[in-house]
Amino acid sequence: MKKTTRFKKLVLDEEILVLPGAYDALSAKIVEQAGFRAVTFGGYGASGSLLAKPDVSLLTMTEMVQQARYIAEAVEIPLFVDGDTGHGNVTNVARTVREFERAGVAGLFIEDQVFPKRCGHMEGKQVIPTEEMIVKIRSAVDARTDRDLTIMARTDALAVYGIDEAIERGNRYAEAGADIVFIEAPPSVDDMRRVCREVKAPMLANMVEGGKTPILTPGELQAIGYSIVAYPLSTLYAAAYGVRAAMAVLFKTGTTAGYADRMIPFADFNRLVGLEKVRAAETHYYGELFEKSKCGR
Numbered sequence: 001m002k003k004t005t006r007f008k009k010l011v012l013d014e015e016i017l018v019l020p021g022a023y024d025a026l027s028a029k030i031v032e033q034a035g036f037r038a039v040t041f042g043g044y045g046a047s048g049s050l051l052a053k054p055d056v057s058l059l060t061m062t063e064m065v066q067q068a069r070y071i072a073e074a075v076e077i078p079l080f081v082d083g084d085t086g087h088g089n090v091t092n093v094a095r096t097v098r099e100f101e102r103a104g105v106a107g108l109f110i111e112d113q114v115f116p117k118r119c120g121h122m123e124g125k126q127v128i129p130t131e132e133m134i135v136k137i138r139s140a141v142d143a144r145t146d147r148d149l150t151i152m153a154r155t156d157a158l159a160v161y162g163i164d165e166a167i168e169r170g171n172r173y174a175e176a177g178a179d180i181v182f183i184e185a186p187p188s189v190d191d192m193r194r195v196c197r198e199v200k201a202p203m204l205a206n207m208v209e210g211g212k213t214p215i216l217t218p219g220e221l222q223a224i225g226y227s228i229v230a231y232p233l234s235t236l237y238a239a240a241y242g243v244r245a246a247m248a249v250l251f252k253t254g255t256t257a258g259y260a261d262r263m264i265p266f267a268d269f270n271r272l273v274g275l276e277k278v279r280a281a282e283t284h285y286y287g288e289l290f291e292k293s294k295c296g297r
Contacts, residue, residue: 004148007078007106010037011150011202016222019231023049024067025074029272032075038106040069042082045236046120049176057116061087065099072104072210080150083108085115086136093136094143097151107150109182110140112157112169120184121211123155133174141177148195152179152204156185161292163191167198174201180228189224192216196225206226209237 001009009019011065019193020036022028025046031039043057044068051058064082072079081100093110100108111117114126114135122245127133133153140151153173158166163186170181183206184196207215219228225247242262249259256263264272 002146002148003072003104003106003109004146005148007038007080008150008179010078011227016218016226016293017228018218019080019228019230019234020232021045022071023236023239025070026049026273027235028071028075028079030081031235032077033064033272036077038078039071039075039082039231040080040082040232042066042232046082048236048240055119055122057084057118060098061092062095065103068100069103071087078106079104079106080107080109080152083110083140085113085117086110086140088115090135090139093139095248097140097143097149098145101144102118102147105149107152107179108182109152109154110136111182111184112136112155117177120154120156120159120206121213123209125159127155127157127160132170134172137173139176150179151177152180154182154184158183158191163194167195170195170199170201174199180204182206186212187212189216191215192221192226193224202227204230207231208233261296270278 001199018036019038019040020031022031022041028039034198043059043064046064046210047053047055048064063082068079068081083096083100087096088203097108098226113128114128118125120221132157137151137153144151153176155166155169155173157169166183170183174181174235178201180203181201183199184194184206186192192205203226205216205221205228206213207229209215209270218229246256246259246263250256
């Protein structure tokens with residue numbers, strides 16, 4: 001089954017789909033090995049890991065696509081990605097969809113923030129007119145080659161114009177062809193219940209540690225009405241915390257011995273990145289050559 005088809009099925013299944021975020025191929029591999037059925041990749045994690053900068057539209061579309069390609073090639077599970085604002089007007093949106101599709105993603109979202117956008121849990125957001133976003137969604141839907149490539153529409157209108165506007169936009173975006181709707185940063189459980197009740201499309205919940213939306217369990221979110229829950233920054237925050245702690249020990253003591261029990265061992269890391277498979281392939285392809293070389297001596 002194609003990854004796109006598998007992802008769409010996971011979205012439509014009765015059980016809520018849990019989407020941990022990855023910021024690179026290694027973190028995506030760890031997500032996969034933990035047992036999750038899909039993974040997501042967003043601009044916040046990309047900006048933080050690649051540039052050590054905040055999520056304020058500093059990365060280009062081609063940089064995001066390249067990182068998505070690395071991730072998609074590293075894992076067998078479907079990858080869902082952040083298409084930002086589509087990186088421009090309707091023609092830019094179409095190219096964004098085509099480039100991400102060629103990179104091997106299973107789906108992507110575009111959002112209605114004014115460029116340059118910012119993380120949805122930051123202050124000072126602005127959104128484009130509803131009609132402008134609708135034509136972007138239509139462009140995205142028309143641009144995909146694989147009809148199973150999932151297109152999600154995100155709106156940040158709740159923080160700008162309130163929940164009524166966000167719900168209206170969510171429904172209009174679904175009518176325009178979006179497969180999933182994402183109303184960013186509802187600040188209360190009551191708001192979360194309302195958007196799920198009134199928007200007629202599969203809904204995504206975004207669980208950002210320290211963000212504006214209450215953190216609920218997947219079971220609680222499913223009961224409210226969500227189809228997908230993303231944890232976009234958990235791997236990034238855990239990695240940053242771990243590296244900072246390890247470097248503090250190294251700087252203070254001159255060795256990592258006091259932190260070794262919280263680091264993955266050499267052999268385990270090699271297994272994580274598939275060294276045994278690489279060695280097996282080398283043996284398979286070069287084994288006969290080595291034997292001939294020995295016989296010729």
